Amino acid sequence: MIFTATSSVVGDMQQSMVFEEIKILPQSIGAYRHLDKAGVKRAILAATHLKGKRVFHINSTEKGGGVAEMLKGQVALERSLKIDSRWLVIRPKEEFFQITKKIHNLLQGKAGFLSGKEQRAYLVESYRIAKSIVPFLKKNSPDLIVIHDPQPLVVGCEIPSEVPRIFRLHIDTSTPSANTIEFLRPFLERYNALIVSGDEYSPSWFSKKKIHVIMPSIDPFSEKNRRISVEEAREILMQFNIHPDRPIIAQVSRFDPWKDPMGVIDAYYRTKNKIPDLQLLLVGIFQAYDDPEALQYFETVKRHAKGDPDIHLFSDPRRFVEIGNDMFVNAVQTASDVILQKSTREGFGLTVTEAMWKGKAVIGGDASGIRFQIKNGKDGFIVSDAKKASRLIIKLIKNPGLAAKIGKAAQKKVVKKFLRPRYIKENLDAYNAVLKQNKK
Ligand code: UDP
Numbered sequence: 506m507i508f509t510a511t512s513s514v515v516g517d518m519q520q521s522m523v524f525e526e527i528k529i530l531p532q533s534i535g536a537y538r539h540l541d542k543a544g545v546k547r548a549i550l551a552a553t554h555l556k557g558k559r560v561f562h563i564n565s566t567e568k569g570g571g572v573a574e575m576l577k578g579q580v581a582l583e584r585s586l587k588i589d590s591r592w593l594v595i596r597p598k599e600e601f602f603q604i605t606k607k608i609h610n611l612l613q614g615k616a617g618f619l620s621g622k623e624q625r626a627y628l629v630e631s632y633r634i635a636k637s638i639v640p641f642l643k644k645n646s647p648d649l650i651v652i653h654d655p656q657p658l659v660v661g662c663e664i665p666s667e668v669p670r671i672f673r674l675h676i677d678t679s680t681p682s683a684n685t686i687e688f689l690r691p692f693l694e695r696y697n698a699l700i701v702s703g704d705e706y707s708p709s710w711f712s713k714k715k716i717h718v719i720m721p722s723i724d725p726f727s728e729k730n731r732r733i734s735v736e737e738a739r740e741i742l743m744q745f746n747i748h749p750d751r752p753i754i755a756q757v758s759r760f761d762p763w764k765d766p767m768g769v770i771d772a773y774y775r776t777k778n779k780i781p782d783l784q785l786l787l788v789g790i791f792q793a794y795d796d797p798e799a800l801q802y803f804e805t806v807k808r809h810a811k812g813d814p815d816i817h818l819f820s821d822p823r824r825f826v827e828i829g830n831d832m833f834v835n836a837v838q839t840a841s842d843v844i845l846q847k848s849t850r851e852g853f854g855l856t857v858t859e860a861m862w863k864g865k866a867v868i869g870g871d872a873s874g875i876r877f878q879i880k881n882g883k884d885g886f887i888v889s890d891a892k893k894a895s896r897l898i899i900k901l902i903k904n905p906g907l908a909a910k911i912g913k914a915a916q917k918k919v920v921k922k923f924l925r926p927r928y929i930k931e932n933l934d935a936y937n938a939v940l941k942q943n944k945k
Contacts, residue, residue: 523637527567527592532581536726537926544926551933552586558648559589560936563638565605565656567594568830569793570759571721571855572653572675578724582929591645593638595657601630602795605656608689612655613763613850614680619688628659635663642668649936652696655689656795662695669943671935672696675721676852678706679873697939700932702853703873717935720877721853722928723862723919728831730862738839741828747784747817747840752902755786755841757834757856758848759796760803760820764789765847765870768891770809770816772845775895777815780902788819788837790830838863842908843901847894848872858923861885861915866908868897878923884914 537545562580567573576592583590604619604627611617619627634657642650642664650670652661661670672693678686678701686708693699693708698715701707707716723730739749747753754773758764766787773785787806791799803820810816819825825833838844844860844867851857851874858878860867867885869875879885888894901908 522596523634524563524593524595524641525567527576527580527594529577529580529584529590529592531585532578532724533585534582534926534929537924540725540920541924541926544924544930548582548926548930548933549586551930551937552583552588555933555936555940556587557589558936558940559591559646560649560651561591561593561642561645561647562651562653563593563595563657563661564653565595565597565602565795566793567592569791569796571853573793574729574855575675575721576653578722578727578925579929579932582925583933586929586933588933595634595638595660596794597630597634597656599797600626602656602797606796606798608655608685609676610763611682611685612678613676614682616682618682618684624688631657631659632663635660639663639665649940651700658689658692662692666695669697669939670695671698671700671939673700674706674852675702676706677850677873678708679703679850681708697943698935700935703877705873706852717931717938719928719931719935720923721855721858722923722925723855723858724925725862728829729835730859731835733835733839735839738836741833741836742786742840744828745817745819745824745833747786748782749840751782751784752780753784753786753841754843754845754898755788755837756845756847757788757837757859758846759793760787760789760799760806761796762802763848763850765849766806767809768847768870768894769845770806771891772847772894772898773816775891776898779899783815783898783902785816786819786837786841787816788834790822790825790833791820792822792830834859835863838865841865842905843868843898845894845898846870846875847888847891848875851875853877857885858919861912862919862923864909864912864916866901866911867915868894868901878918879915880918884911884918886911 580590580592604623653673700717756769838860844865846857846869848870851872853874871889881887
């Protein structure tokens with residue numbers, strides 16, 4: 506690994522800790538030269554006027570989920586470009602994450618609304634966090650603040666308005682709950698710019714000129730994505746009672762209804778009649794502090810698996826202390842014959858990119874983020890039900906040549922569109938635009 510992350514407390518130690526700084530070492534962007542020479546050049550150029558600028562990224566967890574995964578790499582690369590990027594994670598009271606997970610679900614289109622009591626509790630806790638974080642930020646004279654997702658949205662509004670701020674939305678808001686978006690609107694409107702992963706996520710009332718559409722990216726050199734052989738990967742899986750010579754399908758995702766692990770199990774059951782020695786791995790290691798639903802939902806998924814010995818559920822982080830989460834995910838994505846990501850909503854879906862990078866044929870759900878990545882039938886497949894998913898699993902397992910062809914196209918697509926240099930350059934363009942606008 507080129508970078509390492511260690512955390513250190515910088516919150517007010519006298520009170521309970523309400524935020525923490527995650528220290529990240531620089532990762533040289535030069536490592537990407539052989540994959541995207543022009544992209545590296547463009548990123549370096551975009552950084553010219555940002556050298557020495559202090560940029561604070563603020564989110565709600567440093568592990569588990571796509572935002573944490575992205576921030577590790579983004580901060581490391583920004584630092585190597587001599588931008589003084591830093592990363593703060595808020596540490597709210599437990600019930601806060603229950604409310605923000607509800608906000609997340611409502612924004613992704615779940616029916617319901619936020620009660621007055623929940624709105625108040627969200628605001629009160631946000632102001633409590635802001636009370637500690639704002640003096641810290643003032644002392645550190647930021648040039649720019651980037652707030653990631655709704656958890657720290659209101660906290661970001663409490664930072665004095667002379668510091669420009671960007672709101673980076675990572676989730677699928679193509680069909681948001683009207684009540685929730687209206688509740689958040691006055692806060693969102695206080696941001697100088699909005700970054701979304703796709704056009705369809707932008708609220709119609711947010712000034713078009715201030716919206717930047719930036720699709721996520723992966724780090725091909727990380728422990729999770731570096732090249733390992735299928736033999737090495739299968740050897741790792743053997744230690745977890747997976748049979749290396751029998752077909753494997755897998756979905757790597759937090760246990761969350763939007764990821765539709767139940768649909769994946771249904772697809773497995775349908776396939777099992779035709780491929781009796783099939784094994785299914787569902788990998789959702791509990792890590793994310795901001796996802797309190799995962800544990801409960803895991804139990805529902807477990808019940809649906811009905812104790813089938815060929816369905817392997819991975820959730821307990823203690824099982825991965827030795828090998829590490831990232832190498833285990835790498836092994837699963839590398840060793841599998843087919844990767845599923847049957848999400849019904851997906852802001853982007855880094856797990857899809859990660860598997861495509863490893864040359865896998867991915868069967869994804871018909872969700873916006875997956876449509877951004879997969880061209881159906883060319884570099885992966887998009888399905889809307891378990892029956893179609895099952896048909897494709899059978900086709901791909903029985904025809905490894907087809908799986909390899911799709912996987913090769915998938916890998917090519919990742920190199921072309923979803924690597925860090927392009928991502929960093931587009932983010933720096935957004936920073937430059939906001940700083941320039943603020944100068945006027
Ligand atoms: N992930 C992981 N371990 C797990 C499950 C997921 O490291 O057990 C990672 C996965 O490899 C990916 C990220 O978490 O990097 C999930 O990002 P994605 O955008 O797919 O979904 P999100 O969780 O942000 O909704």
